[in-house]
Amino acid sequence: MVKLFFTLIPLILFCAFNFQPNQNNSENPFFKDWNTPFKTPPFDEIKVEHYLPAFEEGMKQQKTAIDAIVRNTEAPTFENTIEALEKSNKLLDIVSNVFSNLNAANTNDEMQDLARKTAPMMAKHYDDIILNPKLFERIKEIYKQKESLNLTTEQKTVLDNYYKDFIRGGANLDDKGKEKLRKINEELSLLSVKFGENLLKETTAIGLVIEDKNDLAGLPEGVIKSAAEMAKSKGQEGKWVFTLQKPSFIPFLQYSEKRDLREKVFKAYIHRGNNNNDYDNKNILSRTAALRVQRANLLGYKTHADFVLDRNMAKKPENVYKFLNDLWTPAQKRAGREIEDMQGVINREGKNFKLEAWDWWYYAEKVKKEKYALDEEMLRPYFKLENVRQGAFDVASRLYGIQFVERTDIQVYHPDVKVFEVKEADGKHIGILYSDYFPRESKESGAWSNTFRGQSNIQGNFITPVVYNVGNFSKPTDEKPALLSVDEVKTLFHEFGHALHSLLSHIVYPNAASVPVDFVELPSQIMENWAMDPEVLRMYAKHYKTGEPMPKELIDKIVNSSLFNQGFETVEYLAASFLDMDWHTLTDTANKDVAAYEKGSLGKIGLIPQIESRYQSTNFAHIFSGGYSSGYYSYIWAAVLDADAFQAFKEKNIFDKEIAASFRKNVLEKGGSEDVMVLYKRFRGAEPKVDALLKRRGLN
Numbered sequence: 109m110v111k112l113f114f115t116l117i118p119l120i121l122f123c124a125f126n127f128q129p130n131q132n133n134s135e136n137p138f139f140k141d142w143n144t145p146f147k148t149p150p151f152d153e154i155k156v157e158h159y160l161p162a163f164e165e166g167m168k169q170q171k172t173a174i175d176a177i178v179r180n181t182e183a184p185t186f187e188n189t190i191e192a193l194e195k196s197n198k199l200l201d202i203v204s205n206v207f208s209n210l211n212a213a214n215t216n217d218e219m220q221d222l223a224r225k226t227a228p229m230m231a232k233h234y235d236d237i238i239l240n241p242k243l244f245e246r247i248k249e250i251y252k253q254k255e256s257l258n259l260t261t262e263q264k265t266v267l268d269n270y271y272k273d274f275i276r277g278g279a280n281l282d283d284k285g286k287e288k289l290r291k292i293n294e295e296l297s298l299l300s301v302k303f304g305e306n307l308l309k310e311t312t313a314i315g316l317v318i319e320d321k322n323d324l325a326g327l328p329e330g331v332i333k334s335a336a337e338m339a340k341s342k343g344q345e346g347k348w349v350f351t352l353q354k355p356s357f358i359p360f361l362q363y364s365e366k367r368d369l370r371e372k373v374f375k376a377y378i379h380r381g382n383n384n385n386d387y388d389n390k391n392i393l394s395r396t397a398a399l400r401v402q403r404a405n406l407l408g409y410k411t412h413a414d415f416v417l418d419r420n421m422a423k424k425p426e427n428v429y430k431f432l433n434d435l436w437t438p439a440q441k442r443a444g445r446e447i448e449d450m451q452g453v454i455n456r457e458g459k460n461f462k463l464e465a466w467d468w469w470y471y472a473e474k475v476k477k478e479k480y481a482l483d484e485e486m487l488r489p490y491f492k493l494e495n496v497r498q499g500a501f502d503v504a505s506r507l508y509g510i511q512f513v514e515r516t517d518i519q520v521y522h523p524d525v526k527v528f529e530v531k532e533a534d535g536k537h538i539g540i541l542y543s544d545y546f547p548r549e550s551k552e553s554g555a556w557s558n559t560f561r562g563q564s565n566i567q568g569n570f571i572t573p574v575v576y577n578v579g580n581f582s583k584p585t586d587e588k589p590a591l592l593s594v595d596e597v598k599t600l601f602h603e604f605g606h607a608l609h610s611l612l613s614h615i616v617y618p619n620a621a622s623v624p625v626d627f628v629e630l631p632s633q634i635m636e637n638w639a640m641d642p643e644v645l646r647m648y649a650k651h652y653k654t655g656e657p658m659p660k661e662l663i664d665k666i667v668n669s670s671l672f673n674q675g676f677e678t679v680e681y682l683a684a685s686f687l688d689m690d691w692h693t694l695t696d697t698a699n700k701d702v703a704a705y706e707k708g709s710l711g712k713i714g715l716i717p718q719i720e721s722r723y724q725s726t727n728f729a730h731i732f733s734g735g736y737s738s739g740y741y742s743y744i745w746a747a748v749l750d751a752d753a754f755q756a757f758k759e760k761n762i763f764d765k766e767i768a769a770s771f772r773k774n775v776l777e778k779g780g781s782e783d784v785m786v787l788y789k790r791f792r793g794a795e796p797k798v799d800a801l802l803k804r805r806g807l808n
C-alpha cells in the first residue's frame with residue numbers, strides 16, 4: 109500500500125502533553141540547513157521536542173506566504189498564485205513528512221500525544237486555506253483563462269487539481285453551506301474514529317478459549333504455543349486463547365480438526381461490530397452513510413460514490429458496477445469448482461456433511477497438499493531477506509539500468525534501517541532509499557512506502573527524492589537469518605514498486621505527484637509479477653546455507669499452484685466491493701437497517717453461501733474508518749492494469765529494455781501530471797484489457 113495519513117479529530121481535545129518545547133530555535137534541526145549527504149534528515153539530532161515549534165513555524169510561514177499571494181495587487185497568474193502556493197509549505201512539508209513517517213514506523217507515547225495535538229491543528233490550517241474566499245477567487249480567475257495561458261500539460265493538471273480540490277473542499281458554498289459542511293465533516297471524522305476504536309476492541313477480543321487439550325487436535329506446535337502465550341497475556345494461563353486477529357485465528361481455521369470450534373471462531377470473526385454491545389458499529393455506519401449523502405448533495409453530487417469517483421479513473425458508479433459484474437460470474441464459477449474439490453475430500457474422508465464457510469480454510473489446505481504437494485516451509489530457506497531485496501534491486505537494474513549502492517554514512521532512525529543510494533547507469537544520483545523490514549513494538553502493522561522528500565523541479569531547482577519502504581517481515585533468529593514467506597517476498601517487491609514510482613519521478617510540481625487511488629497500485633502490483641517469475645526466481649532464490657539456486661521442481665510447484673484458491677479470494681473480495689458501492693450509491697438520508705441492507709446487497713449478487721464477504725458492514729474499516737469509501741474496487745481495478753501492463757513484457761521478454769524504457773518514461777516518471785489513462789495508453793498503445801487478469805486468476 110501507499111501510506112495515506114488521515115487527519116483525525118481526537119475525541120479528547122486536551123491530552124497529556126507535558127514536555128517543554130525547546131525555546132532555543134538555533135538548536136532545532138528543522139530550522140537549519142541540513143549538511144548531511146543529499147540533505148537526508150539528520151535523525152540523530154531530531155528530538156521529539158523539535159517537532160511542535162517546527163509545525164507552528166511551518167504553518168506560520170505558509171500563512172504568511174498565502175497572505176502575500178492574496179494581497180498581491182497584480183492580476184492572478186499561474187506563477188504568482190499556483191506556483192507560489194506550491195512553494196508555500198517548504199518547512200511544513202519537511203516537518204510533517206518526518207513526523208508522520210516516524211510516528212508510523214518508530215513511535216512512542218510522546219509521539220502519539222503529539223500526533224493527537226497536531227492533527228486538528230493541521231486540519232484547521234488546511235480548512236483555512238481551502239475556505240479562503242480571496243485565494244479561491246484568484247484560482248478561479250486563472251482557471252477560467254486556462255486555455256489561453258500557454259500552460260504546459262502538467263501546469264494544466266496542477267491548476268485543475270487546485271480548482272477542483274477547492275470546490276470539493278467547499279470553496280464555492282455560501283457561508284451557510286460552508287458552516288454546514290464543516291459540521292458534517294466534523295461529525296464524520298468523529299464517527300470514523302469511533303468506528304475504528306470499536307473495531308479494534310472487537311478484533312483484539314477473545315474469539316475462542318480452549319481448556320481441554322483434546323480440542324487442540326490438528327494444530328501445529330507453533331500455533332499451540334502462540335495460543336498459550338496469548339492466554340497468558342490475557343490472564344488465562346494454562347489455557348489456549350485465539351483472538352479475532354488474523355494471525356491468531358486463521359491458522360486455527362486452517363488446521364483445527366474440531367469443526368464446531370471452527371464454526372464458533374469464524375462466526376465471532378464475522379460478527380465483529382455487530383454484537384449489540386458498547387462496541388456495536390451499526391448506528392455509526394448508517395449515520396456515516398447518511399451524512400455522506402448530505403455532503404455529496406451539498407457539493408452538487410447525486411451520491412457519495414459520484415463525489416469520490418469523479419476524481420478516479422473509474423469516473424462513475426455505473427462503470428465500477430459494470431467492471432465488478434464482468435468479473436463476478438467467472439469468479440463464482442471458479443469458486444464453485446474449488447468447492448467441488450473440497451467436497452471431494454470431505455466425501456473421501458467418509459464424512460457426511462456439506463462444506464460450509466467455516467470449513468473453507470481447513471479443506472483448502474488439504475487440497476493444496478493433495479494437488480500441488482506444496483508446503484510453504486519448503487520454500488523459506490530460499491527466501492533470505494537480503495537475497496530477496498537484492499533480487500528486487502537486480503530486476504530494477506536489468507529493466508532500467510539503475511544501480512543500488514549501500515551507504516553506511518547516512519543517518520537512520522533505527523538500527524534495523526538500511527540505506528541505499530540509487531544511481532543511473534552512468535553514476536548520476538537519483539535518490540535515496542531506506543529499507544526497514546522487521547516488526548517491533550514501535551511500528552504499525554502492515555507494509556508501506558512513503559517519502560521523506562518528494563521529487564520536484566520548480567524553476568530548474570531539481571529536488572531529488574528520499575524514499576522509504578517499511579515491512580513487518582519474519583525476523584532472523586539465533587540460528588537462522590530472516591527467511592521470508594511467499595507473501596512476504598511479494599510484499600517486498602510490491603513496496604519496492606511504489607518506491608520506484610517515487611524515485612524515478614520526473615515532474616515539476618509536488619502537486620503533480622498525486623495519482624488516483626485506482627491507479628496508484630499499478631507500479632507496485634506489477635513488480636509482484638517479476639517476484640514469482642521462474643527466470644527471476646533463478647536469479648535470487650538461493651538456499652541460505654548452500655547458496656544453491658531453487659531446484660526446478662520447486663519452481664514448477666510455485667508456477668503450478670499459482671491458481672490455487674483464486675476463485676475464493678476473488679469472490680470474497682468482489683462481494684465486499686459490491687457492498688461498498690451499495691452503501692455509497694444511496695440517495696436518501698434515512699438511517700438504514702444495517703443487517704437488512706447488507707443482506708439485500710449480497711442477495712442481489714447471489715453470493716454463494718459457502719463464502720462470506722471479506723468484510724461485513726460493521727467491520728469494514730477501509731470504507732468506514734479508512735480512505736477507501738467507494739474505492740475498495742481499486743485493488744482489482746489496478747490489477748487489470750498491472751496484468752495487462754506485464755503482458756506487454758511477457759509478449760516479448762520480461763526484461764525487454766525498450767518496453768521498460770517506455771514504462772519508465774510514460775508511467776513511472778509522470779506521477780499524476782497528466783490524465784493517467786492517457787499515460788497508460790501511451791505506454792501500452794491501447795486501453796487495458798481484462799484478459800490478462802482473467803487468465804492470471806483462472807477466471808477465463
Ligand SMILES: [Zn+2]
Binds near residue numbers: 602629
Ligand atoms: Zn500498495
